Amino acid sequence: MPGVQPLQFDASLVVAFVRSIKNVLSTMVSIEATVGKPYIKEGEKPGHDVSSIVGFSGEVKGNVVVSFGMDTALKVVETFCGMPLDATSDDFADAVGELCNMIAGNAKKDFGLNAGIGIPSVVIGSNHTIARLRDVPCIVIPCTCSAGDFCVEVNIKQIGNN
Amino acid sequence: MKILLVDDSRTMRNIWRKVVGTPGVEVAEAGDGNEGLKVISEQGPFDLILLDWNMPNMDGITMAKKLRETDKNTVIIMVTTEAEKPRIIEAIKSGVNNYVVKPFTPETLKAKIEETMKKAAQPA
Ligand SMILES: [Mg+2]
Numbered sequence: 001m002p003g004v005q006p007l008q009f010d011a012s013l014v015v016a017f018v019r020s021i022k023n024v025l026s027t028m029v030s031i032e033a034t035v036g037k038p039y040i041k042e043g044e045k046p047g048h049d050v051s052s053i054v055g056f057s058g059e060v061k062g063n064v065v066v067s068f069g070m071d072t073a074l075k076v077v078e079t080f081c082g083m084p085l086d087a088t089s090d091d092f093a094d095a096v097g098e099l100c101n102m103i104a105g106n107a108k109k110d111f112g113l114n115a116g117i118g119i120p121s122v123v124i125g126s127n128h129t130i131a132r133l134r135d136v137p138c139i140v141i142p143c144t145c146s147a148g149d150f151c152v153e154v155n156i157k158q159i160g161n162n
Numbered sequence: 163m164k165i166l167l168v169d170d171s172r173t174m175r176n177i178w179r180k181v182v183g184t185p186g187v188e189v190a191e192a193g194d195g196n197e198g199l200k201v202i203s204e205q206g207p208f209d210l211i212l213l214d215w216n217m218p219n220m221d222g223i224t225m226a227k228k229l230r231e232t233d234k235n236t237v238i239i240m241v242t243t244e245a246e247k248p249r250i251i252e253a254i255k256s257g258v259n260n261y262v263v264k265p266f267t268p269e270t271l272k273a274k275i276e277e278t279m280k281k282a283a284q285p286a
Binding site for chain 2: 023024027028080081082090091094095097098101102104105106108109114116117118119
């Protein structure tokens with residue numbers, strides 16, 4: 001497609017998300033996240049049980065998914081909200097969505113592009129799949145923290161104007 | 163003192179409420195810009211609005227612009243993940259008094275509110 005080029009799977013994109021993940025979790029949840037070696041996602045299996053998706057607009061197309069194991073999500077949300085929440089409640093999904101919103105928004109400022117983000121949506125279940133762009137790789141950033149494992153999946157490309 | 167919290171995330175509104183909800187403060191909430199304007203038309207002007215940017219139906223920038231058509235006095239602090247310089251400039255041009263980037267600590271938000279309210283109370 002003319003005018004469309006992938007945001008490179010390079011260090012700077014990963015660095016933007018790693019910085020954002022650590023910043024959001026330490027500032028809002030007082031949790032220190034450790035980040036493992038990023039890899040390119042194969043297959044369709046979700047990272048974990050509880051996923052929040054934020055789409056990009058403007059000069060960036062695609063989405064970012066923050067996916068937690070259920071136990072991890074329950075613990076992180078409890079700290080974020082200051083009280084335990086049932087995984088079936090609206091407030092649980094809201095909290096997971098807002099964390100993804102902050103991680104996406106905070107990483108976006110390092111792109112140096114004019115990009116917007118959409119409203120987060122949340123999917124819960126061990127077997128969900130999330131549609132993604134086929135012409136760019138989906139980069140998985142595996143993370144761990146005192147509450148357990150989670151990952152951030154970045155599947156975006158730049159819409160160039162040249 | 164009347165404070166309006168406008169964010170589509172209830173989690174975020176609860177966090178703000180913990181920061182601003184001291185005795186003697188009346189707090190109202192709205193989940194998007196439309197709802198925010200409706201609350202204002204029903205309950206009269208507020209002293210302070212904490213306003214998210216990215217919300218369904220009507221975003222925070224649109225709400226700030228619409229409110230400023232008739233209300234120059236209410237202090238508006240935008241609290242958002244939008245952190246790029248051009249965005250901050252756009253928000254200030256839309257009539258927002260100050261800006262806090264998410265993620266934030268309660269202390270940062272509190273200090274920003276105090277600073278902004280103090281500045282707004284000074285004669286121009
Ligand atoms: Mg929002």
